[in-house]
Amino acid sequence: MRIGIPKEIKNNENRVAITPAGVDAFVKTGHQVMIETNAGLGSGFTDEDYAAAGATILQKAADVWANADMIMKVKEPLSSEYGYFRDGLILFTYLHLAAEPELTRALMEKGVTAIAYETVEVNRTLPLLTPMSEVAGRMATQIGAQFLEKPYGGKGILLGGVPGVKRGKVTVIGGGIVGTNAAKIAVGLGAQVTIIDLNPDRLRQLDDIFGSDIQTMMSSPFAIAEAVAESDLVVGAVLIPGAKAPKLVTESMIRSMKPGSVVVDVAIDQGGIIETVDRITTHDDPTFVKHGVVHYAVANMPGAVPRTSTIALTNVTLPYALQIANKGAIRAVQENKALLQGVNVAAGSVTYKAVADSLGHEYVPVEKALEKLPSVL
Ligand SMILES: NC(=O)C1=CN([C@@H]2O[C@H](COP(=O)(O)OP(=O)(O)OC[C@H]3O[C@@H](n4cnc5c(N)ncnc54)[C@H](O)[C@@H]3O)[C@@H](O)[C@H]2O)C=CC1
Numbered sequence: 001m002r003i004g005i006p007k008e009i010k011n012n013e014n015r016v017a018i019t020p021a022g023v024d025a026f027v028k029t030g031h032q033v034m035i036e037t038n039a040g041l042g043s044g045f046t047d048e049d050y051a052a053a054g055a056t057i058l059q060k061a062a063d064v065w066a067n068a069d070m071i072m073k074v075k076e077p078l079s080s081e082y083g084y085f086r087d088g089l090i091l092f093t094y095l096h097l098a099a100e101p102e103l104t105r106a107l108m109e110k111g112v113t114a115i116a117y118e119t120v121e122v123n124r125t126l127p128l129l130t131p132m133s134e135v136a137g138r139m140a141t142q143i144g145a146q147f148l149e150k151p152y153g154g155k156g157i158l159l160g161g162v163p164g165v166k167r168g169k170v171t172v173i174g175g176g177i178v179g180t181n182a183a184k185i186a187v188g189l190g191a192q193v194t195i196i197d198l199n200p201d202r203l204r205q206l207d208d209i210f211g212s213d214i215q216t217m218m219s220s221p222f223a224i225a226e227a228v229a230e231s232d233l234v235v236g237a238v239l240i241p242g243a244k245a246p247k248l249v250t251e252s253m254i255r256s257m258k259p260g261s262v263v264v265d266v267a268i269d270q271g272g273i274i275e276t277v278d279r280i281t282t283h284d285d286p287t288f289v290k291h292g293v294v295h296y297a298v299a300n301m302p303g304a305v306p307r308t309s310t311i312a313l314t315n316v317t318l319p320y321a322l323q324i325a326n327k328g329a330i331r332a333v334q335e336n337k338a339l340l341q342g343v344n345v346a347a348g349s350v351t352y353k354a355v356a357d358s359l360g361h362e363y364v365p366v367e368k369a370l371e372k373l374p375s376v377l
């Protein structure tokens with residue numbers, strides 16, 4: 001199979017979908033890898049590194065897209081890339097389609113087989129989301145702590161306090177991978193940490209992990225309102241796989257926070273859980289202030305630490321990408337249930353139920369959609 005790796009074009013997105021080690025693995029199993037020039041530079045990998053591993057370096061993104069059977073990316077294609085879509089193309093990347101109606105329509109209209117990293121599922125875990133959630137969770141507290149500083153618009157507190165001065169309060173809503181990692185850093189800084197989740201088993205696990213370092217609370221509008229009002233920093237870390245995120249933090253809850261407090265809505269890639277976050281922000285201009293509260297809503301947080309993130313991401317995506325390359329997309333997803341659950345769009349239909357429901361499209365089970373595809377894929 002011919003695998004194409006374009007350079008990422010999202011604001012400050014310095015990750016790349018493959019490392020030289022990944023190229024080596026593809027080439028050694030008989031595949032061809034084409035990579036856009038300088039695609040890896042932001043992550044510290046040069047064209048020479050990729051060429052030495054056996055990749056062909058192409059000067060233009062258009063040539064990478066046009067010559068590849070499968071495109072591997074990090075972030076969802078932007079509108080300027082929709083023109084590269086074509087019938088039969090396999091796209092393997094983060095997609096977050098519940099928050100991307102136009103992209104979904106373009107993939108459907110052009111007959112792309114779109115496999116989303118974030119919905120590949122193994123035993124109710126999301127192995128291709130996990131490493132980036134680890135990165136974003138850790139960053140969320142680090143970033144929140146920075147924006148609490150006065151020069152960054154915050155109320156001017158140190159989360160850990162100092163002897164004789166109260167510690168700051170951090171509320172993490174959603175105690176999964178992002179939430180646990182945000183809490184880890186917050187506890188490490190010495191903050192007072194509350195984690196809110198809907199799943200009692202998860203709350204028990206968190207209690208076992210953190211002991212008396214944190215407070216756990218069952219999720220309800222009442223509990224969230226109470227915790228948010230008292231918090232210096234709120235981290236939004238809820239996920240309902242594939243679906244648009246529920247708006248759990250309302251505008252009146254944000255109004256109840258003290259001026260200079262900070263909210264970091266990590267779940268923004270699925271639409272966000274904070275009602276007052278009405279736009280995605282970028283690493284260039286990451287915050288805005290509403291009701292006196294600093295809002296951070298960057299949808300590609302790990303893009304700011306690309307070296308760590310590229311290696312962590314490709315560690316988990318490569319084994320699945322190799323299966324697609326070795327067997328073709330149809331047989332690979334038929335033989336691997338985890339990968340099957342990654343298929344969001346195929347043969348012009350939405351094949352992931354939560355995405356179809358969120359966007360009002362008809363849901364077509366993957367197996368049925370695959371019957372319409374030519375067996376060469
Ligand atoms: N902005 C960015 O750069 C990044 C964003 N993310 C996003 O962060 C979000 C969280 O991801 P993960 O932690 O990996 O998901 P996860 O599935 O590990 O955790 C989600 C948690 O939310 C909980 N939950 C569901 N409904 C809830 C409710 N009503 N109230 C409280 N908790 C609720 C679940 O029980 C689960 O524990 C996702 O949208 C993911 O895509 C992940 C990485 C980077």
Ligand SMILES: CC(=O)C(=O)O
Nearest residue numbers: 094132269299300302
């Ligand atoms: C998960 C995701 O969308 C990211 O790492 O950018």
